[in-house]
Amino acid sequence: MSSVNQRPVSKRPSSTIFYTLAIGSGVMRTLSVAFDTVAINTIDIDPIIYGFLAQWVSFIATVLIVAIVSIRRTANGRRQSLGYNLDPDFDRLRILPKKPMLYLIASGFFAGISTLSYYILIGSTDASNVLPYGQLVIIYLLIGDLLAEKDTPTIIEIQSIISILFGVLLVGATPGGFDIPSLLIVLGPMNVSSAFVTYYQRKTKRHEIRPGLRVDSLNMRVWSLLVLNSVMSFLMLTIMPANSWQVMIDYFVPLLWMMVGSSVSIFLALVMYARALGKGSMSIVNSLSAISVVLGVPVTLIGNAVVPGAFGIIESDSFMWILTIFGIILVMIGIVSIQAADVRSIVLIKVKPLVGDILPELFDIRGVEKAAALAGTQDYLLTIKSRNLAKTRTKILEKIQKIQGIDHIETLVVIREYK
Amino acid sequence: MAYVLMEIEIGKTDNVVEHLRKIPQATKIAVTTGGYDIVMLLEVANLEELYDITVHHIHTTPGIKDTQTAVVEKMMTV
Numbered sequence: 001m002s003s004v005n006q007r008p009v010s011k012r013p014s015s016t017i018f019y020t021l022a023i024g025s026g027v028m029r030t031l032s033v034a035f036d037t038v039a040i041n042t043i044d045i046d047p048i049i050y051g052f053l054a055q056w057v058s059f060i061a062t063v064l065i066v067a068i069v070s071i072r073r074t075a076n077g078r079r080q081s082l083g084y085n086l087d088p089d090f091d092r093l094r095i096l097p098k099k100p101m102l103y104l105i106a107s108g109f110f111a112g113i114s115t116l117s118y119y120i121l122i123g124s125t126d127a128s129n130v131l132p133y134g135q136l137v138i139i140y141l142l143i144g145d146l147l148a149e150k151d152t153p154t155i156i157e158i159q160s161i162i163s164i165l166f167g168v169l170l171v172g173a174t175p176g177g178f179d180i181p182s183l184l185i186v187l188g189p190m191n192v193s194s195a196f197v198t199y200y201q202r203k204t205k206r207h208e209i210r211p212g213l214r215v216d217s218l219n220m221r222v223w224s225l226l227v228l229n230s231v232m233s234f235l236m237l238t239i240m241p242a243n244s245w246q247v248m249i250d251y252f253v254p255l256l257w258m259m260v261g262s263s264v265s266i267f268l269a270l271v272m273y274a275r276a277l278g279k280g281s282m283s284i285v286n287s288l289s290a291i292s293v294v295l296g297v298p299v300t301l302i303g304n305a306v307v308p309g310a311f312g313i314i315e316s317d318s319f320m321w322i323l324t325i326f327g328i329i330l331v332m333i334g335i336v337s338i339q340a341a342d343v344r345s346i347v348l349i350k351v352k353p354l355v356g357d358i359l360p361e362l363f364d365i366r367g368v369e370k371a372a373a374l375a376g377t378q379d380y381l382l383t384i385k386s387r388n389l390a391k392t393r394t395k396i397l398e399k400i401q402k403i404q405g406i407d408h409i410e411t412l413v414v415i416r417e418y419k
Numbered sequence: 420m421a422y423v424l425m426e427i428e429i430g431k432t433d434n435v436v437e438h439l440r441k442i443p444q445a446t447k448i449a450v451t452t453g454g455y456d457i458v459m460l461l462e463v464a465n466l467e468e469l470y471d472i473t474v475h476h477i478h479t480t481p482g483i484k485d486t487q488t489a490v491v492e493k494m495m496t497v
Contacts, residue, residue, distance in 0.1 A: 208495070344449070346449060346451060346458050348424075348454075359493060359495060360495070363495040369496065370494065370495070370496045371494070371495045371496075372420075372422070372491045372492075372493070372494040372495075373491070373492045373493045373494075374422065374489035374490065374491060374492065375489065375490040375492055376487065376488065376489040376490065377487060377489070378424075378487075378489055381422055381489065381491075410453060410454050411453060412449075412451035412452060412453035412454065412455055412458060413451060413452045413453065414449040414450070414451050414458075415450050415451065415452055416436075416449070416450040417447070417448070417449045417450070418436065418440060418447070418448040418449075419446070419447055
């Protein structure tokens with residue numbers, strides 16, 4: 001379980017590691033986009049053809065890395081794979097059970113659509129635009145949550161949705177007006193699909209293969225990448241030019257280091273993100289890793305100063321840069337405010353005599369981050385997260401109260417937390 | 420793994436938190452409203468280690484009125 005991997009409270013170096021991992025995840029994501037931008041701009045290649053090639057190189061690189069970290073060694077008297085340090089749920093490269101595999105197929109299907117949209121966009125813009133575009137998914141996730149729970153949005157949620165939406169619109173502005181085709185891709189297939197990817201990945205990660213063991217993030221990456229590539233390739237084949245195979249053969253070697261760079265950096269971004277989640281709260285990790293939104297600007301400007309034209313077309317109008325920076329600030333504010341608004345509570349539960357194990361039932365309630373069965377006066381302790389106290393009551397506590405056999409519930413609202 | 424639920428004397432919360440943060444096995448400390456003032460998660464290797472922390476750290480911390488220790492039998496986490 002990932003919980004055994006949490007850092008001690010008092011050791012300062014651990015907090016340094018946590019911030020390094022969370023920010024590093026955002027930096028790696030920026031690097032990955034930068035590699036793709038450089039590849040497309042330095043070698044005059046159709047972004048769709050590059051995407052096809054890069055994604056399959058990424059799959060091979062990922063399988064190799066996961067196969068290497070499947071090697072076992074003895075540590076502290078226990079036989080563990082090298083990948084245990086990356087994800088404590090990881091054992092070896094394996095085919096997953098039917099249910100999580102079905103979730104991954106669904107996740108990979110939508111990721112294929114989203115990735116195709118990304119490669120279409122990367123050909124016409126640069127990292128400073130693509131990175132904020134990707135954050136629009138937060139809006140869809142929020143709206144999805146609100147619709148699923150038939151809930152009214154809070155002020156913070158409305159503020160965040162508007163801030164991110166307006167930010168993305170500003171980033172997508174051009175001297176002639178809005179870049180309508182790009183915005184339609186961003187508002188439609190790219191981020192709607194990403195929202196479904198997040199939904200199915202969450203479902204996969206919460207699935208328990210056997211008591212105490214969850215689906216690991218490394219196998220999740222391998223299998224979802226296989227489905228993603230298959231779906232994306234199928235869609236790409238219909239729009240790829242006739243000479244695509246010859247272009248791939250001709251440019252494979254010159255593009256190889258950039259494709260490997262992109263694959264390794266996105267793999268590291270995912271691992272660092274997963275490791276950071278094991279050390280701190282999701283809201284802080286998401287806020288810190290959102291630094292990728294800001295980094296796109298210096299990467300594009302500095303990169304183009306070093307290798308002119310390699311990092312995309314630089315907008316010469318300073319007013320347009322101001323609009324882009326305003327847009328990025330709005331996106332960042334939207335992300336950080338929604339993450340910072342979370343209210344955490346600890347719920348202590350006592351059950352009546354002769355009640356069976358309700359731990360899985362409690363853990364299945366949306367908003368429950370951690371569920372523990374206890375020995376002592378209390379029977380269960382839950383750590384829950386919601387957007388505000390009213391939602392804690394209506395969306396989580398009322399669901400807990402409906403479970404048969406509960407005798408007493410005590411809610412402690414967390415006013416300060418040390419990790 | 421164990422949770423320690425604590426009741427704290429009025430005005431002593433910050434001092435107690437500072438003491439508790441020195442315990443290397445404490446992975447999470449939450450200051451809460453409600454029946455308990457502080458909830459701490461300890462990651463210990465065995466009950467002997469839990470006993471050691473309880474007796475030598477928690478019981479010697481000034482400002483703690485009452486504690487309740489709950490050993491985790493099973494934990495599910497995202």
